[in-house]
Amino acid sequence: MLVSAKEMLDKAKAGHYAVGQFNINNLEWTKAVLQTAQELNSPVILGVSEGAGKYMCGYKTVVGMVNGMLEEMNITVPVALHLDHGSYEACYKCIEAGFSSIMFDGSHYAIEENVAKTKELVAAAHEKGISIEAEVGSIGGEEDGVIGMGECADPNECKMVADLGVDFLAAGIGNIHGKYPANWKGLSFETLDAIQQLTGDMPLVLHGGTGIPEDMIKKAISLGVSKINVNTECQLSFAAATRKYIEAGKDLEGKGFDPRKLLAPGAQAIKDTVKEKMEMFGSVGKA
Ligand code: G3H
Ligand code: ZN
Numbered sequence: 001m002l003v004s005a006k007e008m009l010d011k012a013k014a015g016h017y018a019v020g021q022f023n024i025n026n027l028e029w030t031k032a033v034l035q036t037a038q039e040l041n042s043p044v045i046l047g048v049s050e051g052a053g054k055y056m057c058g059y060k061t062v063v064g065m066v067n068g069m070l071e072e073m074n075i076t077v078p079v080a081l082h083l084d085h086g087s088y089e090a091c092y093k094c095i096e097a098g099f100s101s102i103m104f105d106g107s108h109y110a111i112e113e114n115v116a117k118t119k120e121l122v123a124a125a126h127e128k129g130i131s132i133e134a135e136v137g138s139i140g141g142e143e144d145g146v147i148g149m150g151e152c153a154d155p156n157e158c159k160m161v162a163d164l165g166v167d168f169l170a171a172g173i174g175n176i177h178g179k180y181p182a183n184w185k186g187l188s189f190e191t192l193d194a195i196q197q198l199t200g201d202m203p204l205v206l207h208g209g210t211g212i213p214e215d216m217i218k219k220a221i222s223l224g225v226s227k228i229n230v231n232t233e234c235q236l237s238f239a240a241a242t243r244k245y246i247e248a249g250k251d252l253e254g255k256g257f258d259p260r261k262l263l264a265p266g267a268q269a270i271k272d273t274v275k276e277k278m279e280m281f282g283s284v285g286k287a
Pocket of ligand 1: 023047084085143176177178179206207208209210229230231232233
């Protein structure tokens with residue numbers, strides 16, 4: 001059964017580790033993430049962007065697929081199905097469709113409008129026992145059409161949004177979606193520390209988890225980050241493994257063109273990436 005992400009993240013914050021959110025795109029992706037979480041006895045959050053939701057034929061299809069997998073794969077670790085960077089409209093659609101967690105990304109609105117919409121969605125989500133993430137400041141780069149300017153969050157605005165009753169909060173601290181450029185200045189731990197001091201027990205979320213060095217991940221966790229989002233890194237490892245299979249001509253040998261064979265190296269690569277992240281984030285054995 002899907003669970004809200006609140007309990008697992010409160011536990012992570014108190015235990016000084018982070019739970020990974022891994023974005024999914026299809027059945028193979030979802031299966032690979034769930035298998036790894038179960039093998040490592042780790043809680044996990046499945047992230048679904050609006051674009052990926054459309055690609056998978058709508059939120060209801062995603063809910064049906066994930067619920068079926070939880071049952072038929074005998075998944076017993078805590079799993080949350082979370083809308084990633086959702087618009088106001090998408091949040092309502094996912095509440096309706098049976099997601100167990102949503103993110104309202106109102107970071108492109110003026111703070112007053114972000115606050116008003118977040119407040120309304122907190123009530124709507126909590127009425128159904130669904131957890132909700134909000135965003136202040138913005139994450140740089142682009143993810144599935146969501147473009148951010150990358151400005152660091154104002155800690156006072158973070159407090160204002162945290163006080164609305166959101167369950168966890170994403171704050172821009174110099175993090176970027178996609179690959180980090182060579183001249184990246186790194187995370188602003190000063191900003192993160194100030195946010196943590198004002199928001200107390202609120203679990204904080206680090207977006208743009210692809211390629212952040214381990215020492216920065218560990219420091220971020222020590223300053224209150226309890227959820228880390230990873231998307232691009234799984235896509236890169238899937239693409240590299242699939243390319244290797246095809247370039248080696250494996251699809252031309254015997255039944256190597258069968259999608260169950262052709263997609264297997266990519267699925268294994270996703271599993272390897274998810275395992276590496278879960279070990280780095282400290283969530284292994286925490287289910
Ligand atoms: O919301 C999802 C993420 O923040 C993932 O970022 O693609 O850089 O790993 P990433
Ligand atoms: Zn993100």
